[in-house]
Amino acid sequence: MQPPPSAPVFLERRSYRQRRMMDAIRLLPLVGLLLWLVPTLWAATDGDGVEPVRMSQAIVYVFGVWVCLILCAGTLWRYLKDSDDDVGTTESAMKTDPK
Amino acid sequence: MASINLLIAVCLIYVTFLFLVAFAAERAAAQGRGNWLRSPLVYTLSLSIYCTAWTFYGAVGYAARSGMEFVTIYLGPSLVMIGWWWFLRKLVRVGRTQRVTSVADLISSRYGKSNVLAIVVTVMAVIGVTPYIALQLQSVTLSLSIFSDPTGTTDGGMNLVSAGFWVALGLALFTVLFGTRNLNANERHNGVVIAIAVEAVVKLVALLAVGIFVVWGVAGGLSEMMIRIDNSEIGQWQVDGSRWTALTVLSGAAFLCLPRMFQVLVVENDDERHLHIASWAFPIYLMMMSLFVVPIAVVGLDLLPENSNPDLFVLTVPLSQGQGGLAILSFLGGFSSATSMVIVATLALSTMVSNHVVMPIWLSFQGHGATVSGDVRNVVIFARRVSILVIIALGYLYYRVSGGSGALAAIGLISFIGVAQFLPAMIGGIFWRGGTRVGALTGLLVGFAIWIYTSLLPSFGPDVVLSSTLLEQGPFGIGWLRPQALFGIKGIDPTVHAVLWSLLLNTSGFILGSLISFPKPLERLQGAQFVNVFAHSGHAHGWSGSAAQSEDLMVMAQRILGGPEAQKLFRREAQIQGHDRYLPEPTPDFLQRVEREMSASVGAATAHAMISQLVGGASVSVQDLMAVADESAQMLEYSNQLEAKSSELLDTARQLRDVNAKLTQISVQKDAFLSQISHELRTPMTSIRSFSEILRDGNELKPTEQTKYASIIHVEAIRLTRLLDDLLDLSVLENGQVSLNSARGTLADVIGHAVTTTQAGAAKSIKIDTSGLDHAIELHTDLDRLAQVFINLISNAQKYCKSSEPELSISALKTENVTCVFFTDNGLPIPIETHALIFEKFSRINDQDGSGAGLGLAICREIMVRLGGGIDYVTFEGGNRFEVRIPN
Numbered sequence: 001m002q003p004p005p006s007a008p009v010f011l012e013r014r015s016y017r018q019r020r021m022m023d024a025i026r027l028l029p030l031v032g033l034l035l036w037l038v039p040t041l042w043a044a045t046d047g048d049g050v051e052p053v054r055m056s057q058a059i060v061y062v063f064g065v066w067v068c069l070i071l072c073a074g075t076l077w078r079y080l081k082d083s084d085d086d087v088g089t090t091e092s093a094m095k096t097d098p099k
Numbered sequence: 100m101a102s103i104n105l106l107i108a109v110c111l112i113y114v115t116f117l118f119l120v121a122f123a124a125e126r127a128a129a130q131g132r133g134n135w136l137r138s139p140l141v142y143t144l145s146l147s148i149y150c151t152a153w154t155f156y157g158a159v160g161y162a163a164r165s166g167m168e169f170v171t172i173y174l175g176p177s178l179v180m181i182g183w184w185w186f187l188r189k190l191v192r193v194g195r196t197q198r199v200t201s202v203a204d205l206i207s208s209r210y211g212k213s214n215v216l217a218i219v220v221t222v223m224a225v226i227g228v229t230p231y232i233a234l235q236l237q238s239v240t241l242s243l244s245i246f247s248d249p250t251g252t253t254d255g256g257m258n259l260v261s262a263g264f265w266v267a268l269g270l271a272l273f274t275v276l277f278g279t280r281n282l283n284a285n286e287r288h289n290g291v292v293i294a295i296a297v298e299a300v301v302k303l304v305a306l307l308a309v310g311i312f313v314v315w316g317v318a319g320g321l322s323e324m325m326i327r328i329d330n331s332e333i334g335q336w337q338v339d340g341s342r343w344t345a346l347t348v349l350s351g352a353a354f355l356c357l358p359r360m361f362q363v364l365v366v367e368n369d370d371e372r373h374l375h376i377a378s379w380a381f382p383i384y385l386m387m388m389s390l391f392v393v394p395i396a397v398v399g400l401d402l403l404p405e406n407s408n409p410d411l412f413v414l415t416v417p418l419s420q421g422q423g424g425l426a427i428l429s430f431l432g433g434f435s436s437a438t439s440m441v442i443v444a445t446l447a448l449s450t451m452v453s454n455h456v457v458m459p460i461w462l463s464f465q466g467h468g469a470t471v472s473g474d475v476r477n478v479v480i481f482a483r484r485v486s487i488l489v490i491i492a493l494g495y496l497y498y499r500v501s502g503g504s505g506a507l508a509a510i511g512l513i514s515f516i517g518v519a520q521f522l523p524a525m526i527g528g529i530f531w532r533g534g535t536r537v538g539a540l541t542g543l544l545v546g547f548a549i550w551i552y553t554s555l556l557p558s559f560g561p562d563v564v565l566s567s568t569l570l571e572q573g574p575f576g577i578g579w580l581r582p583q584a585l586f587g588i589k590g591i592d593p594t595v596h597a598v599l600w601s602l603l604l605n606t607s608g609f610i611l612g613s614l615i616s617f618p619k620p621l622e623r624l625q626g627a628q629f630v631n632v633f634a635h636s637g638h639a640h641g642w643s644g645s646a647a648q649s650e651d652l653m654v655m656a657q658r659i660l661g662g663p664e665a666q667k668l669f670r671r672e673a674q675i676q677g678h679d680r681y682l683p684e685p686t687p688d689f690l691q692r693v694e695r696e697m698s699a700s701v702g703a704a705t706a707h708a709m710i711s712q713l714v715g716g717a718s719v720s721v722q723d724l725m726a727v728a729d730e731s732a733q734m735l736e737y738s739n740q741l742e743a744k745s746s747e748l749l750d751t752a753r754q755l756r757d758v759n760a761k762l763t764q765i766s767v768q769k770d771a772f773l774s775q776i777s778h779e780l781r782t783p784m785t786s787i788r789s790f791s792e793i794l795r796d797g798n799e800l801k802p803t804e805q806t807k808y809a810s811i812i813h814v815e816a817i818r819l820t821r822l823l824d825d826l827l828d829l830s831v832l833e834n835g836q837v838s839l840n841s842a843r844g845t846l847a848d849v850i851g852h853a854v855t856t857t858q859a860g861a862a863k864s865i866k867i868d869t870s871g872l873d874h875a876i877e878l879h880t881d882l883d884r885l886a887q888v889f890i891n892l893i894s895n896a897q898k899y900c901k902s903s904e905p906e907l908s909i910s911a912l913k914t915e916n917v918t919c920v921f922f923t924d925n926g927l928p929i930p931i932e933t934h935a936l937i938f939e940k941f942s943r944i945n946d947q948d949g950s951g952a953g954l955g956l957a958i959c960r961e962i963m964v965r966l967g968g969g970i971d972y973v974t975f976e977g978g979n980r981f982e983v984r985i986p987n
Contacts, residue, residue: 022184025184026182026184026185028181028182029178029179029181029182029185030182032177032178032181032182033178033347036174036178036347037343037344037347039167039336039338039340039343040338040340040341040343040344041340042336042338052335052336052337053335053336054329054334054335054336055166055167055328055329055331055333055334055335055336055393056325056326056328056329058166058167058336059167059325059328059393062167062170062174063386063390066177066382066386067386069177069181069382070181070379070382070383070386073181073378073379073382074379077375077376077378077379080375081375
């Protein structure tokens with residue numbers, strides 16, 4: 001369907017940034033999922049002579065990803081909260097979806 | 100060594116403390132001081148009921164058995180929370196706008212408020228959660244037993260089965276007292292939520308304390324701990340990739356579908372912004388809960404004898420090191436995990452059971468009368484209490500039948516797979532408008548059947564429910580129907596197998612069923628509202644309210660909402676409708692609001708059924724259906740065009756009517772004008788004719804008489820000429836053919852010219868006072884025409900001012916846009932009833948001698964309109980005043 005004629009095709013700089021932050025929020029769980037699926041590629045015990053990954057490394061990796069995701073989510077939340085106060089609610093911005 | 104009695108005393112004190120906290124919180128909320136009760140922190144902490152006793156004890160056991168695999172149970176929920184934008188945001192919004200009370204309510208409400216669906220989901224949820232409750236019983240019982248026998252190798256002289264019974268009874272009483280304490284059946288429980296938040300802190304602190312003790316107290320630091328981990332029997336990566344993936348997905352799905360998680364995530368949510376904060380805060384909590392799991396497991400494996408139960412390392416490690424206090428704290432943590440889970444889970448389930456199973460049955464027993472007898476709220480509360488007891492009894496039964504011996508994690512996973520079956524119907528319901536009731540029902544039943552067959556029944560062990568031959572060779576020897584190797588695909592891990600097939604076939608059933616069935620109007624309407632919840636959050640379906648009586652509604656609402664709340668609702672509505680009566684009109688809007696309020700207490704389907712009993716069926720209006728269907732957008736467009744066209748036609752017709760009326764009016768005016776003009780012309784013509792006849796025939800007239808008659812003829816001829824001049828003037832002005840010669844000049848000059856002209860040769864003199872005139876006022880207009888207006892006004896005053904000392908004062912006032920000139924005389928005021936006629940043609944007011952034609956003021960008005968200004972008669976005490984407005 002055609003977008004309503006009143007919707008602008010391009011956004012001003014600030015709304016544009018906010019929109020990209022929303023994209024980042026949407027992307028973040030996918031990044032997390034990919035990173036956390038990496039361990040499935042690791043060689044399990046008794047591989048073909050490949051040294052198995054040690055438990056301490058696995059712990060550091062899994063928890064490292066966790067901390068990074070939390071930090072990213074927290075930062076994005078901060079950003080979105082601040083810009084929400086300026087630009088208006090995200091809902092109104094979401095109704096029409098010009099890029 | 101802590102005795103059992105000491106532990107029981109500690110538990111009782113702890114429970115009392117929780118009661119006090121809940122009581123204080125509810126009091127604070129009742130007194131309006133409860134803002135802090137609804138903070139993002141409390142919301143985040145309340146989500147921690149995801150971490151049950153399974154998490155508390157079982158995760159360590161899980162880690163001791165299978166290494167890092169335990170962490171998948173936390174990764175899924177973390178991803179769901181971090182990805183809140185995708186699903187939770189919409190789920191919470193839908194839950195809030197539709198006043199959803201449970202998972203069953205959500206699914207039934209989405210698919211046309213179907214009660215069948217609600218019952219199916221409720222039954223599935225009860226069966227699915229039963230193993231989970233058994234798990235809590237088992238962990239509390241085990242943890243109690245460990246204090247009587249620290250090695251955890253034997254039953255330690257305690258009868259685990261009877262201990263389980265007492266624990267179950269205690270938990271049931273606790274939940275009944277806690278969750279259904281007050282008669283207010285609203286679904287938000289301030290007290291419970293705050294108690295859960297406290298318990299969340301207790302269990303986190305307990306687990307962190309044990310972890311810190313293990314890492315720094317036993318192992319001697321972080322790096323030593325890491326070395327110890329690498330050297331332990333779980334020191335190498337040994338996770339099966341398919342299990343890792345399947346469990347991550349499963350835990351994420353269960354996080355959304357577990358009735359208790361739905362309760363805290365959606366139903367108890369007070370502000371959508373809390374969800375944003377929890378999106379990163381809750382992963383922190385999960386991470387901290389799992390941080391020390393591997394160290395505790397490794398140290399437990401090192402320190403404790405071979406055959407000790409790894410599920411209890413959290414308790415046995417501190418005990419073996421002589422840390423009795425830490426062990427009690429840890430026990431409290433486990434106890435907290437179990438109690439909070441059981442409370443919320445049974446509350447959520449009992450709400451579902453009472454709303455979707457008990458209430459409809461009870462209502463059908465009540466018959467179809469408009470009056471609902473008895474206090475419904477008591478029925479609701481009673482149903483809930485009984486449901487709580489029944490659900491916990493079921494859990495106990497499962498615990499007895501499964502022998503209470505399985506590893507905690509395995510039991511928990513069975514539960515997870517069961518509730519994850521709601522996911523396709525939920526996601527499909529929120530994102531896909533094509534999802535139908537038939538599809539949802541098909542998917543749920545298929546998924547649930549496969550879960551029972553491949554996961555639940557085999558969990559009891561061979562020869563309990565399913566015979567070992569059936570497990571080995573399939574039913575009736577059909578190999579491809581073996582419960583743990585469906586379709587002949589062997590070698591898949593049983594959990595992965597169950598997840599894969601149940602969710603796959605469930606989703607397929609949902610999609611296929613939706614594709615081939617056709618939804619009812621209410622389904623389509625609800626579908627549109629759920630999927631487009633951000634576009635229009637309003638309620639669109641309507642009751643046709645004529646059949647419902649406000650009195651009946653009031654009676655019913657009082658029984659469900661409680662007297663004061665119902666009265667408040669009705670009074671507020673009456674005020675909104677704008678009348679003083681006590682009962683509002685049963686408008687569709689109001690009926691909808693009542694239904695929504697009631698659905699918060701008894702669920703959407705029941706509330707809908709109750710209202711429809713009174714109203715006699717919901718009507719889905721044409722407008723609603725328009726809103727439902729995206730595919731009807733074109734139709735809408737077309738109808739809009741038709742509407743526009745029809746309104747255009749209406750407009751044209753109205754204009755035509757107006758023009759016609761005007762024409763008729765003008766025709767009437769024209770006739771009047773003609774008759775008037777002929778009359779005006781006739782009077783002087785008559786006298787001219789008669790006097791000229793006298794002159795012609797009267798030879799014996801004296802010269803003086805001749806002169807007199809001739810001068811009469813002359814005067815009449817002049818009057819006739821003037822009349823014709825005026826008429827010509829007026830017609831030119833009215834037709835807009837007049838050309839204006841704009842020029843600059845002062846107002847004083849124009850008035851001076853007018854005064855001079857009128858006073859020359861005037862029969863009566865009038866005193867003219869121009870002292871109130873500002874000589875500086877400049878004009879830019881047609882000065883000659885303006886002077887004509889002024890001359891007319893002044894000569895009118897001269898002629899008609901009946902006063903012993905006639906006086907005319909001229910003053911002016913200049914404002915931003917307009918200059919006003921006032922002509923005020925001290926004659927007899929014009930009678931009010933003739934005010935409207937002053938500026939009409941041929942209206943002669945105060946003109947007793949009949950010398951004027953009655954056109955002067957009409958000409959003045961025309962001139963002023965042409966000049967862009969105006970002229971008005973202003974009522975004035977002791978005289979007449981004309982106001983001339985000239986634009987600047």
